[in-house]
Amino acid sequence: MAWHASPTFGFAAELMPLPRPVNRANKRGEGGNRAMPTLEITIDVSDAARLGVAAHIAATVTLPEHAPVDHPIVCFARPSSSYTRAYYTHDLPGAGAGAQAAFHAARGWIFVALDTLGCDRSPEAEALDRERLDFATLAAAAHAAEQDILARLANGVLLAGYPPVIQPTVLGLGLALGGALAIYQQARHRSYHRLGVLGFSAVHTHPLAPPGGELVTVGWYPRDAGLETGWGEGAEPLNAEALAAAERSGRGGAAWAALAWGFHYDDVPREVVERDLRHYDAIAGGTAEHGDDGPWYARRTPERAARSTLTPGVVATEAAAITVPVLAAMGERDLVPDPAGEARAYRSASSMDLFVCPRMGHVHNMAGTRALLWERLDLFGQWCAAVRAAS
Template sequence: MKPPIEISIDVTEAAGLGIPAQTAISVFLPEDGALADPPVVCFAFPGGGYSRHYYSFDMPDGTGGGEAGFHCDRGWIFVACDHLGFGDSTIPEGNALNLDNVAAANHATVGAIVARIESGTLAEGLPSIANATTLGIGQSMGGCFAVVAQGNWSTFDGVGILGYSGIHTIVPTRPGQPAMAWPWISRRSSLDAPKIMNDYTPTAPEPGGEHPFQWSFHYDDEPADIVALDMAAAAGVADPLPVWRSATTPPCGVYMVAPGAVALEAASIRVPVLIAVGERDVVPDPWAEPKAYKSATDIGVYVCPRMGHMHNFAHSRTLFWEKIHNWGEGVAALRAISRGTG
């Protein structure tokens, strides 16, 4: 895998925020002559509190380049993207962002990169590539935004929803601990004056105790120092911030934990869908998830063993990546056959 190409994409018009807006992306290319046939471009979107580097950082037992390296070594172009409100992308003030304008900016980002790939202007030495299969994978909140983009604009040829429920996302706590309470906020209401639909009473974690996300986010056999660093970042006390983390997450993420938050968009998706989760995740019943994607005729479900919600930290992560890769290759092969080129 070559060093990444760092690019900023102007999404001012798509986002419609009334301010200049750009998304930050890292493009990872396979070695010369190693491009998959048929070609695949995979766009990857991180979850709340994480940056695009979630897809390229290495665990201590890693072999180089994280998930981006894994897919590039097998011939894919891999594009890791910071949403608006995350990482190095534009961070608007207040509650300017919502699920729709973030997804619109992501759609515009994908279109800009695909245009450069097709014209041969993405990178020196990379020829023009026509009709590449585009995949969108999103972890957690990134999966939510991928559903909204696909439902509204048909952004990708296939979508991988990784650790997000199209029915109801619920963050579990360690057995024996109180369940976490989340407000169910209607997307029709602004966060400046949110309409809370459930009987919501905030729960406060015990002082000095384990972070309430730890049990669901990280499997028990992960390196303790890495887990501690990640949870310190979740608590806002990590200094410096680990490379895989974002200093900001837009408040609009709270919409995604309401039941049916993206039900209409999920039901409208017509391309192949991969539902992939860890053994311990925020999707209460993975085998029920296909019911959310009522228009998709090709749906796969995968539950990866020994894995928490933050998939790329798990010792079993290469199993997860292999499943994503095999699924994506299948999408590309079927698409080539339907176009008469396979």
């Protein structure tokens, strides 16, 4: 069965049972719903993007109630190509509750959720040529925006009355395409002290079928394949013969059943799953510009970069070059066919951690176990800050 949808989501059936850490959110009575100080900013990245037109990245900064003094953590988080930064800052519908940004801010993090360049809802973003939004451009723009925010924090000018944040541990976080971009950015720009890759495989990101289902076939495109090189929309993928054979099987409808299985675990309400799939269909078909399903849904996607997300080893060289500690985290159903094999990709990393969150689909922040994933990220962040402080 062939699958031609946007290469940013998938499904896996691997589960590595891990001991459940103590949920400090429950002990503290802070499950991520508590209001935290937030700041909306827009950063000019025109020089870094080098598109010849104005380019800006929007970010939401969620601050802890009390400014961190010892070993501060600043986390920069990017969603997949189908979502906006609100994926992290809103209490999303689903089986669980709470917003990830508030969850981490309650534990002392400064959490910065950024839109991917060209994926926000502004008229300026709509005017950007999505065929020019390749890995290099998106990473350079994100790095510039993050460095701007770090400079404001260090100089105490991000928010009036908020004290300077000196020498924080900087954590990069990305979901799906956001994870691929974080890997690329770290290798090229050395943006982070530590890296969290969510729902993305540095070996081979691929959607798997549910139990008893048929394995889907997806298009493989070279990284940054663009119109000017003959690799734009409608171009033949590298595995064109396999796709043609899959299409001849006439079982394309099964892909959508597999999609629902991979996006969300069984406890997510049906209406939430259906709404998410409608948005996915609109993004894949280029008709999402006027949707109103929720502020966490993107209206457009960086097509040039997204096109190659499911190609084997799309950022393999960059992943191998990363030297900082890495946490690869994913749901029980996700884009990562072989979670235990992810360690091979990060051969230069000083530390590599793995977490497969039970009862979770690829859309982590709509899962009933979302707080369990956030708790694991919090433990990783605190450990990273402690190790860096001791170095």
